[in-house]
Amino acid sequence: MNMLTELRGLYAITPAAVTAEILLANVAAALAGGCRLVQFRDKENPMAERLARARALRALTRSHGARLIVNDDLALAILVEADGVHLGAADGDLRAARLVLGPDRILGASCYADFAAAEAAVAAGADYVAFGAVYPSPTKPQAARAPLALFERIRRDLPIRCCAIGGITHANAPTVLAAGADLLAVITDLFTAPDIAARAAQYQHLFEEPAA
Numbered sequence: 001m002n003m004l005t006e007l008r009g010l011y012a013i014t015p016a017a018v019t020a021e022i023l024l025a026n027v028a029a030a031l032a033g034g035c036r037l038v039q040f041r042d043k044e045n046p047m048a049e050r051l052a053r054a055r056a057l058r059a060l061t062r063s064h065g066a067r068l069i070v071n072d073d074l075a076l077a078i079l080v081e082a083d084g085v086h087l088g089a090a091d092g093d094l095r096a097a098r099l100v101l102g103p104d105r106i107l108g109a110s111c112y113a114d115f116a117a118a119e120a121a122v123a124a125g126a127d128y129v130a131f132g133a134v135y136p137s138p139t140k141p142q143a144a145r146a147p148l149a150l151f152e153r154i155r156r157d158l159p160i161r162c163c164a165i166g167g168i169t170h171a172n173a174p175t176v177l178a179a180g181a182d183l184l185a186v187i188t189d190l191f192t193a194p195d196i197a198a199r200a201a202q203y204q205h206l207f208e209e210p211a212a
Contacts, residue, residue: 006036006067007106007128007161010203011185013039013071016139020053024060026191031064033200037183039086041071054080069106077101084108086130089117094124108163113146115153122160128183129154133166134176138188140166151180170202177206 012030014023027038040057042050054070058080061068069084070077074097077085084106087097098107109121111129118129131150133143143166154162164176165185173184184203193199 008182009037009207010035010200011037011039011163011183012190013185013187014041015187015191016044023053024056026196027057028060029196030190030200031066033197034204035200036066038066039069039071058082069108074100094121094126098125113144115150118154118158122158128161128163130163130165130185132164134164135167135172137166148179155180173206
C-alpha cells in the first residue's frame with residue numbers, strides 16, 4: 001500500500017487506564033477486525049512502562065501488517081521503530097520532527113479547529129492533520145468543537161489527508177466521512193464495544209462504500 005492508501009480508514013487510539021494485558025488484547029481484536037492504523041497514546045504511565053507497551057504494540061502491529069503511530073513522543077517513536085508520530089501544538093516542532101523521521105515515516109498533527117494550523121502543518125511536511133473534537137468527547141470533554149465544514153475545506157484547498165477525532169461513533173461516522181474525513185480516530189466507541197473486532201470491521205466497511 002502507498003501512503004495515501006494507508007492513511008484512510010479506522011484509526012484506533014489506545015485507551016487509558018487499562019493494564020498492559022488488556023491493552024494488547026483489545027488492540028489485537030481491533031487488528032483482527034481489519035484496523036491497520038493504531039496510535040499509542042499513554043500520558044499516565046512512567047517511561048519504562050510506556051516503552052514496554054510501545055514495544056509490544058510494535059510487534060503486534062507488525063504481525064498484522066499494520067502501522068503504529070506514537071502520540072506526542074518523537075523519541076519513543078524512534079526508539080521502538082514506530083511508523084510515525086503524532087504531535088499536538090505543544091509537543092514539538094513539526095519541521096524538526098520531519099527531519100528526524102525522514103521521508104518514509106508518518107507525521108500527524110493536531111490542528112483542533114484551526115485551518116491555519118493545518119496550512120502550517122502541510123508546509124512543515126505533515127502527512128495528515130487531525131481536527132476535533134467533532135462531537136462531544138468522553139476522553140476530552142472540555143475540547144473545543146471542530147465544525148464539519150473544516151473537512152470540506154481541507155479536501156477542497158489542501159493536499160493532505162484529514163483525520164476526525166472526538167466523539168466519533170459508528171452511527172455518526174458516515175456524516176463525518178461525507179464531509180471529507182479520510183481517517184476516523186476512535187477510542188471509546190471501539191474499545192468499549194462488546195465485540196471490538198466486529199466494531200472495527202463495521203468501521204472499515206464504511207470505507208468500502210461511497211462516503212456521501
